[in-house]
Amino acid sequence: MGQYVAPIRDMQFVLHEFLKVEDQLKELPAHAETDADIINQVLEEGAKFTSEVLFPLNHSGDREGCHHDAQAKTVTTPKGYKEAYKQYVDGGWAALACDPEFGGQGLPVVLNNSFYEMLNSSNQAWTMYPGLSHGAYECLKEHGTDEQKRLYLPKLVSGEWTGTMCLTEPHCGTDLGLLRSKAIPNEDGSWTITGNKIFISAGEHDMSENILHLVLARVPDAPEGSKGISLFLVPKFLPNQDGTVGERNPIFCGAIEEKMGIHGNSTCQMNLDGAKGWIIGQPNKGLNAMFVFMNAARLGVGMQSLGLTEVAYQNALVYAKDRLQMRSLSGVKAPDKPADPIIVHPDVRRMLLTAKAYAEGARAFSSYVALQIDRELGHPDEEVRKEAADEVALLTPIIKAFITDNAWVATSEAMQVYGGHGYISEWGMEQYVRDARINLIYEGTNTIQSLDLLGRKILMDNGAKLRKFGEKVRAFVEENGTDEAMSEFVTPLGELGEKVGKLTMEIGMKAFQNQDEVGAAAVPYLRVVGHLVYSYFFAQMAKIALEKKDSGDKFYEAKLQTTRFYFARLYPETAMLIRQARSGAANLMALDADLF
């Protein structure tokens, strides 16, 4: 069932040559010792684990799905999932980027990021179990009490216990202000929680000893809307003080959803029937605490889509070199064969290069953001920490929405390379398309990400964070503007930077008159800024490739050609997107709802 080989060469290029990660990490006391050997060793071991243990379970897990036993109230994951999870825990993978104080290995986020790309390429549905646990770890670490940290963090870090996020209810997904689950205080400081949650990923399963649910609910007399939401920790089994599991808590899976993809992940309806929980942070400040989890998950969803883009590309490439159909328009290329391999056809190359460029762009982009998170968490200079945090805040909705939108295109193009065989499940390509589709929806739909970027991160901030990023772009353009070899990349980058500045001002002015202008422009706007980010990173990678192209290593030639493809074929959609974003709200709002 296809193949997955971790793209270690490109990962090493991004980490060592593009980001110069070793030098960057030397500035961070916690990671100053993380050298190239450690990084390369983790990449190689990670590649083995993901391709040998997880990838073989991807297709079978999709076919089999999860089983819910309504009587026993249990969920069984597909064959092999549990055993693979044990190997993951025994190998110490859950602890990779966690704090040594709680048993973690203390490696940087930027390295964990590459490992997560591999996990997701191998098996997105499986990876959601540990992925959500890592989000729960980050949330508890930042907002938990010392006692909660002592009791729960070592279990999440080791992977013995997993985590979930329980936000969504039948009547509220995007608008969490509508949620109805209730929490009543008990005399001993705990809370009794009642309510129904839906679509809870990894809500019930058989892979870990205990599950820690992070649940949003309302306390008595809470204000209406999102200002009245609190966050609770609700374990499946109540823990004893020594860390062993005790009594079963009444938080049960009522059913699992039948869905389009990620069949190996249990998407559960969870009923809380007087379950015992403990508050995380302050009453009515739950969304604030949950945002730590949500931001981690948004980056995680971007990585899911990068993973799928890469594995879909790899398989389509093998197929395109093997499948013989028709002859090349410019003359026979394989005279010894009855037809040429389809990779000779320009449009097959367009499809492959689309996936390749989106994978390489996303890899550079997400690794850059992960490194900024390391700086935000661990740089000794407060000013640097703040700058890094601002940049991560600006780029997070772009990671979530741009990478996932592109992966939907890329997996679909990769499937198309197979012709009819792509549509037949035994080849595995249609699974990537199905799995990729959810990434545009959960963790805040891509529309919500666009509103977050344009409304909250840019306009409400008077464009300050965007300007900072723009200054970096401008400095790069100025520095390389006179280099003739770079002009094919630097010129469009500089032009787009200017256009984004003007477009932002224009939408901001219109929004003073009518806030619907923000909603009408946000989605194409995010894609335009996404292309600004990719142009900036591709141009930097091209510079390195130009410097090394005579080294004899063909990798640099490939990088240069992929960058040329990006600027020639993907970047130009910015012209159309800018027109759409400028076209205003009237063409969307004028039609009376009754006349649709």
Ligand SMILES: Cc1cc2nc3c(=O)[nH]c(=O)nc-3n(C[C@H](O)[C@H](O)[C@H](O)COP(=O)(O)OP(=O)(O)OC[C@H]3O[C@@H](n4cnc5c(N)ncnc54)[C@H](O)[C@@H]3O)c2cc1C
């Ligand atoms: C497989 C799967 C796994 C999931 N896992 C989890 C999980 O682990 N935990 C959890 O809590 N939830 C989970 N979810 C829920 C998911 O996060 C929500 O489905 C998602 O946030 C959208 O909410 P909704 O489905 O209620 O859609 P709605 O909020 O009803 O939105 C419907 C449409 O309206 C649009 N819309 C809504 N408001 C606006 C607005 N202001 N402006 C413009 N457009 C708007 C949306 O973009 C969307 O297109 C999961 C969902 C699925 C399908």
